[in-house]
Amino acid sequence: MAGPNKQIAVSGIQASGNLHIGNYIGAIKQFVELQDKYKMFVFVADLHAITVPQDPEKLQAQTLDAVYTYLACGLDPEKTTIFIQSHVPQHTELGWILNTITPLGELERMTQFKDKAKIDKNSLFDLEQLIRLENAKYKAIERSEGSIKEIKEIKIDITTTLSEILEELKNRGRTTAGLLNYPTLMAADILLYNPDAVPVGEDQLQHLEFARMVARKFNTRFGETFKEPKALIQKEGARIMGLDDPIKKMSKSATSANNYIGILDSEEEIRRKIKIAVTDSGKEIKFYPKTKPAISNLLIIFSQMADIPVPGLEKKYAGKTYAEFKSDLADALVVALSPIQIKYKALTKDSESVLKILRNGADRARDAAALTMHAVRQKVGLLAH
Ligand code: TRP
Numbered sequence: 001m002a003g004p005n006k007q008i009a010v011s012g013i014q015a016s017g018n019l020h021i022g023n024y025i026g027a028i029k030q031f032v033e034l035q036d037k038y039k040m041f042v043f044v045a046d047l048h049a050i051t052v053p054q055d056p057e058k059l060q061a062q063t064l065d066a067v068y069t070y071l072a073c074g075l076d077p078e079k080t081t082i083f084i085q086s087h088v089p090q091h092t093e094l095g096w097i098l099n100t101i102t103p104l105g106e107l108e109r110m111t112q113f114k115d116k117a118k119i120d121k122n123s124l125f126d127l128e129q130l131i132r133l134e135n136a137k138y139k140a141i142e143r144s145e146g147s148i149k150e151i152k153e154i155k156i157d158i159t160t161t162l163s164e165i166l167e168e169l170k171n172r173g174r175t176t177a178g179l180l181n182y183p184t185l186m187a188a189d190i191l192l193y194n195p196d197a198v199p200v201g202e203d204q205l206q207h208l209e210f211a212r213m214v215a216r217k218f219n220t221r222f223g224e225t226f227k228e229p230k231a232l233i234q235k236e237g238a239r240i241m242g243l244d245d246p247i248k249k250m251s252k253s254a255t256s257a258n259n260y261i262g263i264l265d266s267e268e269e270i271r272r273k274i275k276i277a278v279t280d281s282g283k284e285i286k287f288y289p290k291t292k293p294a295i296s297n298l299l300i301i302f303s304q305m306a307d308i309p310v311p312g313l314e315k316k317y318a319g320k321t322y323a324e325f326k327s328d329l330a331d332a333l334v335v336a337l338s339p340i341q342i343k344y345k346a347l348t349k350d351s352e353s354v355l356k357i358l359r360n361g362a363d364r365a366r367d368a369a370a371l372t373m374h375a376v377r378q379k380v381g382l383l384a385h
Pocket of ligand 1 (some may be wrong): 008010011012013014048072163174185186189198199200
């Protein structure tokens with residue numbers, strides 16, 4: 001176990017099946033490296049997973065699968081507290097309390113919420129624009145009774161704005177409160193353990209900033225309680241891009257499985273996917289993210305999987321072809337992933353031990369969380385039980 005003086009780090013992953021090398025490089029690998037330095041809490045965010053419609057059986061399988069993957073990648077239950085979010089009821093308890101001090105506007109402006117709820121146009125806030133247009137229309141009528149054209153044009157603008165607002169209202173009605181309150185639960189996940197650091201992917205920075213804001217609000221209102229943790233973002237590899245489209249993030253929900261290399265992909269699959277991965281024009285193997293996004297992405301993947309700095313790779317492949325580079329990259333992936341896959345297989349055959357790890361982890365997490373909740377309940381004024 002970690003010593004008492006170690007700093008604390010917390011992170012969660014939303015298990016949605018088929019974890020890929022983007023997850024490995026951007027998150028899991030970092031967790032494994034951090035577990036000697038920090039006292040770590042790592043959990044599978046199953047309560048976050050249900051903010052979008054889920055298949056219950058699949059959710060169970062994916063939750064367990066994420067744990068197998070984490071353990072196979074080297075997360076060590078002796079060093080890190082590994083657990084399932086929903087096994088520690090304090091997450092929802094603190095989440096609720098944080099909801100009561102969170103302005104609705106802060107939740108509504110979250111990028112992930114707007115994306116998922118499909119209300120990214122901000123058109124509800126176009127009401128002012130609508131009023132301006134209406135005024136312009138009447139002025140136009142007053143001024144130039146004859147100019148039908150001008151009035152018609154304004155009317156088209158009004159109709160467009162109105163239909164955008166209508167669409168947004170409809171989507172808003174369909175959206176769930178769970179999706180909206182995703183960030184308060186995440187803030188609770190973090191603040192419960194009073195961490196110094198939260199290793200997250202770049203896309204979660206806004207949520208972390210939100211957690212810091214809620215911590216400040218709580219402290220201001222009820223007295224110093226929570227630390228404001230800092231984000232730990234990996235400089236390189238925080239964002240691995242799709243193999244078939246290096247402009248977009250690698251994603252398990254991509255339309256084609258050629259977009260990603262799954263941690264459990266077979267050797268043949270890995271070789272095939274690397275072979276057909278998109279490359280850039282020219283033939284130099286150089287890290288130029290702007291002009292050579294595809295090759296730069298492959299360089300980062302290579303660098304991270306083989307632990308060779310990018311400049312070293314550039315030197316090694318100076319004057320070599322894309323094909324040679326790709327063939328070696330596929331080798332490096334196979335070498336890095338096969339021990340993980342062997343360990344994964346062994347773990348799935350020993351699910352009893354894994355469940356025991358999770359029970360242990362939940363026990364430890366609940367102990368830590370109970371301490372925080374004791375203080376929080378008192379500060380908020382909830383009667384002791
Ligand atoms: N929202 C995170 C993601 O999608 C997962 C997550 C949930 C998380 N709770 C967290 C990450 C707390 C860090 C800390 O990746």
